[in-house]
């Protein structure tokens with residue numbers, strides 16, 4: 001249990017545009033302890049989303065390793081990564097990314113299709129997750145019948161329904177008004193405090209960053225602990 | 228089941244587009260089925276012909292007669308069982324537009340040669356014992372509401388004059404492809420009348436229908452018959468009934484080829500339409516596919532979902548086409564009875580409809596499914612912001 005949940009070592013990544021190489025992350029090394037609530041900040045284009053995507057297993061690295069609970073995810077194949085993500089990572093996006101034709105309950109149930117749970121158990125889990133984000137009365141609403149804040153709470157329910165170790169959030173309040181943003185941050189803090197979820201969040205919002213235990217700043221491909 | 232619901236909802240997300248695609252597939256497959264049925268109708272005469280029957284006609288052309296006296300000599304060829312003289316009469320009932328085929332036959336032998344014409348024995352007897360009698364097919368009787376005992380007068384085109392005759396029998400076809408629109412009457416009636424009206428044209432036959440015992444000897448027997456009349460006034464050409472019918476069909480080979488080509492072009496067009504629908508649908512939802520992929524759905528699952536959507540639309544259209552074609556063909560059968568006496572949808576056509584519907588569903592999804600399963604999550608999110 002002493003070992004950190006996530007160990008990032010000598011991570012480098014660059015993008016190629018034609019014959020031009022754009023370095024984004026260079027030789028980044030840091031750990032994230034289990035139960036941490038980390039905020040990543042930094043100017044636009046500094047590589048925050050790229051780093052988050054690497055940690056979450058939806059983007060590849062050029063060099064280095066990312067070890068999560070003992071597994072070096074950089075060595076996994078694409079299909080192994082898909083299985084790994086479905087078991088260990090919950091995703092929250094800036095634009096919620098709910099499936100518009102499905103109800104709130106069905107959106108939350110979706111990740112459970114990849115488990116061996118029965119239909120009844122899936123429904124129970126999804127209802128419990130919606131209750132946890134305070135949306136028990138909106139189960140049959142379609143995304144376009146919900147406010148932005150409510151949609152993001154449905155997305156959070158979808159992220160926690162599989163009981164993942166890590167929750168990654170890329171600008172979760174970026175599209176919300178102040179009140180909804182505060183609600184969402186309070187919810188994330190509760191997930192961290194009460195359920196012990198490790199959270200890695202990218203944000204521009206200093207208010208949001210204040211909710212985190214630790215703030216790291218990315219600048220010009222390098223990472224430092226923010227003051 | 229959530230996954231099925233998702234597939235169904237996605238397939239009909241753009242309701243108008245989905246419905247138009249289904250209707251498009253249905254229309255295309257119905258058109259394909261109709262065209263094929265037309266081709267089948269064209270070939271029906273060939274299909275219905277027996278390998279045990281030969282036809283001897285004038286070698287110069289179908290319109291030239293042969294001396295009736297040939298009959299006796301043909302009968303003496305080894306392997307020949309029955310010979311019946313016959314001819315195209317070409318009579319008109321009241322008006323040209325009432326066209327139906329009508330022949331003269333030597334009725335006794337004709338019935339032995341054509342067991343697929345089913346007549347009750349009383350009617351057959353009544354027909355045989357009346358010199359001015361006619362026997363007609365069931366569909367022809369329906370068309371003009373003719374009943375046993377009615378008198379019908381044909382106006383001769385090849386044989387001038389009015390030709391009254393009494394309907395004494397109505398036959399049914401033993402098989403679905405037996406032509407039930409024909410009128411037959413006695414060769415004797417024609418010949419005796421011609422003896423009085425135009426003696427030079429008596430004693431002639433349009434062709435001889437020949438029954439042989441062993442179908443495998445057809446080529447040999449044909450050759451023997453034609454050898455009898457080589458270097459005579461009227462040389463003969465003997466071929467199997469099938470080849471005789473094919474001779475008619477072959478004349479329109481180019482038209483048949485064109486119809487066949489069009490029937491496949493229709494399928495190709497609808498494939499392009501369906502593929503476009505699926506490509507648009509996949510492109511619009513690329514972000515959603517990236518989300519599903521992020522959640523852990525693998526490439527095969529995403530490709531499978533898209534394939535299922537495509538199949539849903541294509542097979543809905545196919546089912547519609549399969550339901551619509553038979554009644555539609557029935558309608559056509561009534562309207563086109565004079566051109567296509569045999570017009571029905573064959574099981575092969577229905578199977579081809581199903582097969583092409585399935586193929587359209589699978590092929591339309593192929594490229595989008597590949598694109599969706601190859602999408603890189605990080606890139607997709609960057610594109611949708």
Ligand SMILES: Nc1ncnc2c1ncn2[C@@H]1O[C@H](COP(=O)(O)OP(=O)(O)OP(=O)(O)O)[C@@H](O)[C@H]1O
Nearest residue numbers: 015016017022024043044045046047048049050051
């Ligand atoms: N697929 C790509 N091809 C080329 N360059 C890319 C690609 N993806 C990202 N980049 C570049 O990498 C850099 C980092 O991008 P990233 O999205 O991680 O920044 P960010 O810190 O999240 O910015 P923002 O705060 O605006 O979201 C940017 O300069 C971007 O242009």
Ligand SMILES: [Mg+2]
Nearest residue numbers: 048049050170
């Ligand atoms: Mg970003």
